[in-house]
Amino acid sequence: MNRDDSKIVAFCCEHSAYQAANKAGRMRLHYPDNVRIIRVPCAGRVDVQHILKAFEKGAAGVLVMGCQEGACQHLTGNTRARERVKYTDSLLKEVGIDGSRVRMVNLGPDMGQQFVAEVKEMAEKIEGEMRR
């Protein structure tokens, strides 16, 4: 991955965000094509090392997308993911990568529009910073 084509890696819970992404596709809601979705069984499966690996490979942003608060199939997966994202964010700040390059997003399985909005927001943020 080279740094010009600024990829976004999205870890998507198969119960919610992955479905939301499918929904966005089915509705033909177009979003930037630099997103790479990695399907996980629960947002709680995503580890700090997975997020860091994405940055190591040159990703410009990482989204961890899980179920909405209180609606995780595995009860605490999404809240644990949020904690891990927060921790990873602090690690990234320490090495000089601006905060909020990694974000936790809570989505429901039919929230295609919100999925697209989140992806677009991250893409615009990255683009804005690259230009600077």
Place this chain on the structure above:
Amino acid sequence: MQVKIGVFLCDCGESLKNIDFSRIREDLQRLEDIAFVDISHNLCLEEGEKAMTSRILVENINRVVIGACSPDLCEHIFTRLLEGLRLNPHLLSLANIREQCSWAHEGDVTGKALELIRMAISKARLLQPIEREVVPVSKQVLVVGGGFCGMRSALELSRLGIRTTIVESELTLGGKMEQFEGSYGIETSPQAILNLMSNTIEEDENIEVLTSAEITSVEGQAGNFPVKIRRGGEQVSQSFGAIIFATGHTTKTLPRDFEPELGRNAISQRKLVEMLQAPEELERRPGTIGFVLDVSDENSRLPILSTLNNALAVKERLGSEVYVFCKSLKVDSEGMEKLYREAREQGVVFLKFEEKPQISKEDGRLKVEARDLLLGEEVALLCDFLVAEEKVLPCEGTEALGSMLNMRTDSQGFYQDENVHLYPVASERKGMFFVGGCKGDLDFARTSMDISSATVSIYELLSSGKVIVEVEKVKVEPDKCQACLTCIRICPHSAIQLVRVDTEKEVAKIYDLACDGCGICAAICPAKAIRFEGYADEQILAEIEAIGESL
């Protein structure tokens, strides 16, 4: 074993026009380990499946990569196909090039599609087979609580041919059924229903009843829960395949701030029902009866049901004027809207207020003062009787049982909060079901539905006496495990236990049948001792590594 990958691409009836499939094939064929790349127009149809089958057999491949639509649409088709070919279905990796690529972007997306397929290939190289095993399960079901829900569950299971044991802490079955007196109309007699049900249970050979008994410990997992039951002075152990908890709720009359708390004028619903059942014993016919529903929150369905039914009964039997003071009236249960309309037609007056009504004594009667929202005026009313509100609360011991089972309770202390993925049937632990009042303030229709769903789920789980499980899909590697208990504490499904491997060492063990495959343990393990096949660290990392390695 040498990895040999077969790649099948599907252009969905030539509809994915913004992907150049032949270019992808050219590129993929240059990769190592790739036996062939096939392009099909209809992989999910019989025709496509046939072509796929023969190709897999001829080329003798051991990994299958598919670039097609979303896995939730097609994964089961290919899994079944591989099973038929005696190829382990876990040696399959899918790339979603339709919903998340072709359909999601404008212009040519060949590059992205290629990348997605290459990610799937990188993962496929590392996939390991997962074997299946037949595990015997106990066909005996434990029902905790011998109230209406417990009895009904046992009867339904008996009809499906499953044996049950009812454990009831009181001397007799029935629980708090008499509390429902009047809730479902004054003509419905809970006692008659109770008698009928307990007689049927007595005659039923599939149902064993243990009264004055309680459970003291529950271990194990779905299919085999060793339970200790204390009855009198003795303790017995028995294994059960599944457990239904029907421990019920309790209702509490809210005393509010009028004095005396419950006196001659301020009465409970129960007292009102007694009055309605024997109206001739009253000294004189009460002129006005008021109901106050002011402390209730959103969740009180049963008190509102009793209020509506009793208000109608008052109209019919006593002919008094009836006023219902309420903030909001939750009529979301079956038949409630109709009941509400009927009450209004019969002349029951509903007064909506925002601030708590003032209640005081006047001339031996109770005076209620409130500001009605619709009239926009202060209303003062003298009532002969004022019926106090009731609140539905969890039973005593609910919390203790919850912590014994490692089961969450919601903000009000009921079991099982309303998690969209699990509610209303499953709980966070496989093989454990909650029905009726212990789950919150439910109406009759919901409760019956829950009982039927729970019994059907149990039938599905236990009826054949055996369950097929995937062996060690999520696995603790004993050499790496430091027995720090982190995974045991965090497992949302209580699927992990500590087992002794030898005299020196204890390690965590994941029970396949109880595991729901979330992988939270694999992410949290400080020693990285847990491997989740299919989503193992190296497999996820390989997917990430492949990002950007394009044309």
